[in-house]
Amino acid sequence: MTDTTPSASQKRRRFPFRVQIEQRIDLPSRLYQFLVSFLALIVALILGGILISMAGGDPFRSYAHIARASFGSTGVLSDTIVKATPLILVGLACTVAFSMRLWNIGAEGQLFMGAFGASTVVLLPILPADTSPWIFIPVMIIAGALAGALWGSIPGLLKAYLNVNEIITSLMLNYVAFAWVNFFIFAVWSEGGFQMSPMFPKTAWLPRLADYAESIPAFRGLTTHLGFIFGLILAFVVWFILYRSKWGYEIRLIGDNPRAAEYAGLNIKRNIILVMMLSGGLAGLAGMSEITGVVHRLQGSISPGYGFTGIIIAWLARLNPFAVVIVSILFGALLLAGREIQPSGIPKMIQGIILVCLIASEFFLRYRVRVIRIGED
Template sequence: MASQTTTLPQQRRLGLRIERRLEQPLWLRVLTPFILIAAALLIGALLLWLVGANPWVVYNKMASIAFGSAHGWSDTTIKATPLILAGLGVSIAFRMRLWNIGAEGQLFIGAWVATGFALFWLPRDTPQALMLLVMAIGGFVGGALWAFVPGVLKAKLNINEIITSLMLTYVAILWNNYWIYGPWSDRGFGLTPQFPRNAWLPRFTDYSGDFPFLRGITAHAGIFLALAVAVLLWVVWKRTKWGYEVKVIGDNPRAGQYAGMHLARKIIAVMLLSGGLAGLAGMAEVSGVVHRLQERFSPGYGFTAIIVAWLAKLNPLAIVPVAYLFGGLLVGSDAIQPAGIAKMLQGVVLFVVVGGELLLQYRIKVGRSASS
């Protein structure tokens, strides 16, 4: 007797799946930064509420302190200046899919070289313009050379630049500490003597004699340098062959090689430029703000610059307002309790940015799958 088989009907279950986007809609690319910022503020508000703070009061007071007066804008500009320069630096590497995580170390080395010229390697009566020019070049070269090491290791040996650039950051901090507690120390304290006045970047308040409304505005000329670099870099990406080649290699290294682009040279050049701008940020900070080299003169500008660059989608012009946003976050949090709000919000933003990048590259689809 022939056996009979019964085919049971398949059941379909509701499920989620993640698939890569074939293309990114323009509206999504434009709105993503605003959506991410809004999401970060909402999550931050929830965390503030959980610790017993009123989110609306906290945010309102932070905005008032950072942007509610000329002096608030001045303080925010001081914080934004190194964030713009370092953010531009890491964005250069990120465009070519090189993960320069060591901007903080490059910033420290740039500050160290600039300090050497300000205090020891140039005559103290050097004209201010020449002194600042040499300090800026020295800061750029110092940061560039610090990024040269992971760049060469990546280009020649394919060693992961994330590890090397990050570990060199701690070497740079320890190198800085050796000099400020040793040969360059001021009476044994963890800082150097103060720079001579000709090694200070001009501050807005220096011109209050001719322009009284600038009295007490301590923002310095480094902001003009940062804005000029942002515009220049935008032109490079949009109008030059070199910028186009960096984009091509970042999108498809093999296609770049087939087109005759020298991959190793580009890697080294991009890392040098990336580290150089971070070093320039260090020079601007010690020359324009603290006027000496000291321990912890940077509250993590090099690391925060990574978030700034990603939130700005690596756009040089967009990095400026994003850096001001984070500068305001740092300034506003100084007068806010509970302590540590700025770091908490930065962590929330980083988490949201990473998650948002995932949603930009992939999409979640709801569908039914067959099951027996």
């Protein structure tokens, strides 16, 4: 990656400019980082459009449809936010783990275990059906977060004490979690042979905007639920932990330079386990928020791969918790509108293209590309 490649020296005679690539010493400004990500997103959408038209679709109609079906009216905007809610939580889960360069790609499984944990409160049951929501919901939050955190702690423990690669263990545990939840919805809590549990009592539902339609008529039919507020609060909490607390400093130091962190006397093993638990807990809350805020029962189809989308969201947000919220809303729109787009793989493909463009664009954050007039240097 030096400045003069053979082709450049050949071109020198004909072309009065050449491209010089040099390594940056410090990170470029925030605005520049944002612009690079934004341009990567645009390039990704263009590439996605090309692929859609190659597969026989009309990219303009697909994109216009996505925009209309996700931001076109208050009603669909509210649905977009419903889709964004679990994405914020899993995006934060991935942000926390990735800040320490801990590759938790098991958020999907942790989400399912969180949903399972929260369900046990109603279905086991831990609390009777007529419990006040003021007790019900906090207990379900704790149960969901705890179940996710315990599931997340397994790859953490294996990594800390046995030096086992967390990428593969966390991913393998996804499949185990799916089978675990399926066992309960097929065999134990199945309602009349269907692959879902009975409906939760109303006292275990997260309040929706529509619940207040009597006093505020504008809220009629809006499905946005309390989980979104949890997401916003937790974005602030995660930001505070990562960027304003001593623990967050340790997390980022271990991520940037584990050797220096070890010499500084940080307990890396303990941090691996704690960060995996925090990450798993956040993903577990996403599962809890889905079953208590959206479907109101435990079922297999609570997530169209939110846990994996969370990886892309965390990366696109450059591990900034507030950016996670904004990016999640954009991806919520993509998922909401994507349900009706044919062929059905398009949202997944666009997510893949976005991540590819994004990771490629980081080159421009590490290197400065300059066009130099020959004879100038």
